[in-house]
Amino acid sequence: MELDQYFNEIIYNVNNEISSYVKGDIKQLYDASIYLLNAGGKRLRPLFLVSIADLLKGDRKRAYKAAAAVEILHNFTLIHDDIMDEDTLRRGIPTVHVKWGIPLAILAGDLLHAKAFQALGDALKGLDAEKIYSGIAEFSNSVIIIAEGQAMDMEFENRENVSEEEYIEMIKKKTAQLFACSAYLGGLVSNANNSELELLKNFGINIGISFQIMDDILGLTADEKELGKPVYSDIREGKKTILVIHALQNANEEQKRIIMEGLGSKDSEKIKKAGDIIKSLSLDYAYSKAKYYLDHAFENLNKIHGEEIAGKALNYLVRFTVERRK
Amino acid sequence: MELDQYFNEIIYNVNNEISSYVKGDIKQLYDASIYLLNAGGKRLRPLFLVSIADLLKGDRKRAYKAAAAVEILHNFTLIHDDIMDEDTLRRGIPTVHVKWGIPLAILAGDLLHAKAFQALGDALKGLDAEKIYSGIAEFSNSVIIIAEGQAMDMEFENRENVSEEEYIEMIKKKTAQLFACSAYLGGLVSNANNSELELLKNFGINIGISFQIMDDILGLTADEKELGKPVYSDIREGKKTILVIHALQNANEEQKRIIMEGLGSKDSEKIKKAGDIIKSLSLDYAYSKAKYYLDHAFENLNKIHGEEIAGKALNYLVRFTVERRK
Numbered sequence: 001m002e003l004d005q006y007f008n009e010i011i012y013n014v015n016n017e018i019s020s021y022v023k024g025d026i027k028q029l030y031d032a033s034i035y036l037l038n039a040g041g042k043r044l045r046p047l048f049l050v051s052i053a054d055l056l057k058g059d060r061k062r063a064y065k066a067a068a069a070v071e072i073l074h075n076f077t078l079i080h081d082d083i084m085d086e087d088t089l090r091r092g093i094p095t096v097h098v099k100w101g102i103p104l105a106i107l108a109g110d111l112l113h114a115k116a117f118q119a120l121g122d123a124l125k126g127l128d129a130e131k132i133y134s135g136i137a138e139f140s141n142s143v144i145i146i147a148e149g150q151a152m153d154m155e156f157e158n159r160e161n162v163s164e165e166e167y168i169e170m171i172k173k174k175t176a177q178l179f180a181c182s183a184y185l186g187g188l189v190s191n192a193n194n195s196e197l198e199l200l201k202n203f204g205i206n207i208g209i210s211f212q213i214m215d216d217i218l219g220l221t222a223d224e225k226e227l228g229k230p231v232y233s234d235i236r237e238g239k240k241t242i243l244v245i246h247a248l249q250n251a252n253e254e255q256k257r258i259i260m261e262g263l264g265s266k267d268s269e270k271i272k273k274a275g276d277i278i279k280s281l282s283l284d285y286a287y288s289k290a291k292y293y294l295d296h297a298f299e300n301l302n303k304i305h306g307e308e309i310a311g312k313a314l315n316y317l318v319r320f321t322v323e324r325r326k
Numbered sequence: 327m328e329l330d331q332y333f334n335e336i337i338y339n340v341n342n343e344i345s346s347y348v349k350g351d352i353k354q355l356y357d358a359s360i361y362l363l364n365a366g367g368k369r370l371r372p373l374f375l376v377s378i379a380d381l382l383k384g385d386r387k388r389a390y391k392a393a394a395a396v397e398i399l400h401n402f403t404l405i406h407d408d409i410m411d412e413d414t415l416r417r418g419i420p421t422v423h424v425k426w427g428i429p430l431a432i433l434a435g436d437l438l439h440a441k442a443f444q445a446l447g448d449a450l451k452g453l454d455a456e457k458i459y460s461g462i463a464e465f466s467n468s469v470i471i472i473a474e475g476q477a478m479d480m481e482f483e484n485r486e487n488v489s490e491e492e493y494i495e496m497i498k499k500k501t502a503q504l505f506a507c508s509a510y511l512g513g514l515v516s517n518a519n520n521s522e523l524e525l526l527k528n529f530g531i532n533i534g535i536s537f538q539i540m541d542d543i544l545g546l547t548a549d550e551k552e553l554g555k556p557v558y559s560d561i562r563e564g565k566k567t568i569l570v571i572h573a574l575q576n577a578n579e580e581q582k583r584i585i586m587e588g589l590g591s592k593d594s595e596k597i598k599k600a601g602d603i604i605k606s607l608s609l610d611y612a613y614s615k616a617k618y619y620l621d622h623a624f625e626n627l628n629k630i631h632g633e634e635i636a637g638k639a640l641n642y643l644v645r646f647t648v649e650r651r652k
Contacts, residue, residue, distance in 0.1 A: 024470075029477035080436060084429035103410035103480060106432060107473055110406060113439055114469035121462040129455040136447040136462055143440035144350075147433055151355035154429060 014046040017068035032100040032108040039091045045070045049186040054310035058190020065123035066185040069116045076112035092228035142181040149174025162240040176208025199300045206297035213290040216241035226326045238264030243282035340372040343394035358426040358434040365417040371396045375512040380636035384516025391449035392511040395442045402438035418554035468507040475500025488566040502534025525626045532623035539616040542567035552652045558601045564590030569608035
């Protein structure tokens with residue numbers, strides 16, 4: 001299939017860039033830093049970024065480097081999040097801190113964080129001063145926003161009442177911002193004008209919200225082996241996902257009691273009972289919300305015209321965001 | 327005294343920049359992030375950076391922002407290092423992870439890391455494209471090198487034999503690189519030419535090595551209250567400082583046994599015995615080494631000519647590096 005080849009070429013080149021950045025002499029540190037990056041991952045943000053650059057006939061070499069920057073940054077946040085959330089499995093293998101200990105996992109994340117800026121600097125090298133500044137400003141601002149989102153997510157775990165509005169605000173920061181940044185950078189390395197850059201950011205935000213809602217859904221419904229981590233782990237960690245929030249708002253007293261007993265529990269029976277009720281009350285609602293944001297993403301995307309193959313690729317990627325199984 | 331006023335003005339303005347960057351709506355996260363920055367600290371790197379900018383008649387506003395970037399970055403590394411080293415006190419107060427827990431301390435460090443890039447971007451905004459690129463490249467490369475140095479430091483704790491050469495390589499990365507980066511950025515915002523930038527980096531490396539050797543000395547000799555953390559904590563953590571390395575090389579069998587028993591021990595009697603032997607064998611040697619690198623720093627500095635008051639300030643700062651008591 002045409003698109004398969006299109007995506008494979010991007011992934012191949014972005015992976016080469018990633019490998020060229022994440023290598024160095026201090027063996028243990030670099031082993032711990034490249035481990036998760038080498039363990040698969042969908043490379044969804046790089047695919048969006050490079051496809052957008054293609055749509056606008058941008059420079060592929062710059063796009064590959066910017067995509068590597070985004071993927072390296074994403075993996076830094078995953079390594080640190082796994083420590084904070086005490087997650088032991090990701091992509092079907094032990095998390096970095098389980099394999100190398102918390103100190104080296106912290107350091108590996110820090111290294112990737114800096115490597116991401118290094119790769120981004122190279123992606124922008126030779127462009128106008130204003131563009132280099134804008135790229136760095138958008139990227140650093142995105143990391144700040146992502147950290148704020150993670151702080152909100154952790155704080156919500158300790159609160160009984162979280163509104164859907166607060167949840168959307170949180171995932172905008174924690175998840176959607178990096179999609180927005182990826183889309184923006186795809187435009188920036190392709191001479192997108194300001195109105196296109198604005199559309200691209202809105203596109204990314206909406207895609208990112210859909211993506212996270214689907215992540216929350218898959219956390220309750222996916223095949224465990226395919227997902228690469230335990231289902232229901234969100235419930236065990238007491239995460240206030242949109243499904244939990246909606247279920248709590250629509251549960252009767254008995255159901256509410258069972259959900260509250262499951263959230264943050266270590267008892268797998270209680271967790272499962274809570275999960276079943278949450279699914280029965282919230283699955284349809286969550287799918288409809290994912291679809292809602294997806295439609296908004298399409299609205300923004302459709303206002304930007306460019307290369308046909310890239311347009312097709314982006315359409316496919318947008319749909320994949322909600323149709324994926326892991 | 328004239329220099330007092332000179333330094334106070336710099337610190338006042340850099341602190342204002344720091345406060346303007348490290349603030350935001352997510353209260354707990356920002357409280358944890360600004361806490362160590364507000365707890366004092368010598369602001370040595372900002373003082374070097376701004377004095378160098380003055381020496382070369384650079385733009386003070388850019389220098390303040392670059393200095394804020396460096397200080398914010400430095401504090402990010404301290405917060406994460408304290409988690410890795412399980413240190414509970416710094417600057418006389420509980421460390422961030424003791425006060426807020428490891429998850430929020432990791433996140434606060436990540437936030438500061440990104441804020442540092444944000445501040446640096448602003449410091450460079452409006453300069454030539456090439457300068458913006460160079461500043462970002464030097465900064466990201468410095469963080470990478472610092473992480474590598476921290477990995478070496480941790481790895482040395484588990485090794486019996488570490489050579490002085492390896493130690494110098496490690497502190498060049500872990501400590502001296504950020505002094506080099508500070509000096510470089512002071513030059514970059516002041517239109518320093520390439521040969522001046524090279525001298526500034528060498529100056530910074532040599533100052534940084536001296537500084538770290540003095541830090542190792544103070545870890546055994548300082549007044550605990552003044553130091554803000556327990557003396558001998560390096561021994562408790564099994565750190566291979568230059569004093570430990572030199573002592574092990576020059577100890578007789580009995581002394582060597584006592585040193586090895588103290589390193590990484592939790593027994594304060596054993597730690598003290600080891601510390602006393604290390605001091606008796608290595609203090610003079612370590613002072614002479616600190617002096618050696620200090621002389622090299624002066625050599626580089628003296629090749630750069632500029633404003634008199636800044637020259638005086640830099641001379642004072644260089645001397646302070648080895649004459650300080652905390």
